[in-house]
Amino acid sequence: MKKHMMSMIVLLGLMAGGAQASSFDYDQAWNGTSDAFSSQNDPVSFGDYAKVYDNFTLTRTLTVTEVSWTGGFYDAPSNGGISQFLIEFWSDNNNAPASLLFSETVAGSAGETLLSDLGSIVMYSYHTVLASGFLALENTQYWLSIQPSLNSPAEWGWASSNVGDGLGYQDFLGERFNDAGDRAFHLTTVPEPSILCLMALGLAAMAGKRRNGPLSA
Template identity: 30%
Template sequence: MTPRIPRLALLLLASLSIHAVAAPVYEQAPVAGPNVGAVWTSHFNSSNSGWQAQDDFSLGANAAISRVTWRGIYLTNEAPCCGNGAPNTNSWTVEFRQDDGGTPGALAFSKTYADSAVHRSNATDGVFAGNPVDVYDFDLALGSAFAAEAGINYWFSVRSNADGFSPFFGWTMAGPYEAGDVTFQNSYANGVVTGTFAARGGDRAFALYDVPEPTALALAGVGLIAAGSRRKRSAS
């Protein structure tokens, strides 16, 4: 007969599950639709040429950031520019940087993930430059956490990597817009920075989560079940 999981174990597992989908430790919620606001390119082609957008944040408490979410659209690059495009990402590069006097500084975390590791969902129908566009939400478990300290300014970046540059990924805006909300953006040619733009309008839409790794949750569950089984045998 399969042993039953003790009620306490079930309650603790439920608590762990709730924590795994807890509220973000930092969030810049998307601008109210259908207009997606100012959109900045964060996309490389196969020669590592393109654009990379970055936005700053700081936390009220220390956190081990192990899950990130963001929102964006795909746009065509053929004339006339910027019609709705289909997702063409092969991989995603996620970075955290230290702050250097109000601009992105030293690299603190960088990892590239296959597109299959990212959960993409249709968020809503949007409008960009007067054109209807598909708006997507993206969700990624980092696998290894980034330790962020309270009160320290950091820069977060997510970049699409693809074979070509049409369509290209655009990171949509957070809202409501406030004066002084800016995104830092670099242009690249063959992996080399060719331009910097420190005052792109509007914050980016993203959220950061401090959650336990799935393996830790599974091990905790196994431990609780085992402990319950031992107590049952002892009682017998």
């Protein structure tokens, strides 16, 4: 095999591997305030009484591999005893959450890390790597819901962000409310596998032309 062919194949592998490792993240950063919306499953007293949703749209087809978020405990100076988080992605119908597309339960408190004690609420950061990624199609609106399981009197809320379109929802005691504002979360993503295949095919075609002679205009 000629040296330039071997170099092209090595380059192809490096580019494909680099694309897989690169992220095209979606971010709605916490705005640093005490504003938060109650989202909680209380297994002992109230059950699945509160769930908050926020929307997002990606400009290209990507697989969501990790989710990070900010939330806190009202009038609770320390960990309120979260046993698990439920991470869900929903389809959209007329700018509202519709059908459940993806659901994953994260055991424990998802790396709960103290951010700030604001008096009325103590804020924490959370993060999880999804066991199976969620494929989000380009220019398609989706909804993310994040809901911990913990017992009263501890009460948890999903923190707010100044990034987004101001559209959000909360299910509370069996009713759905249209809540203005955006929630604080970050999605880590990687290109959908077929995109990497197309990149590899393109490089392979270039390598073939190089083998047979110089590239022509």
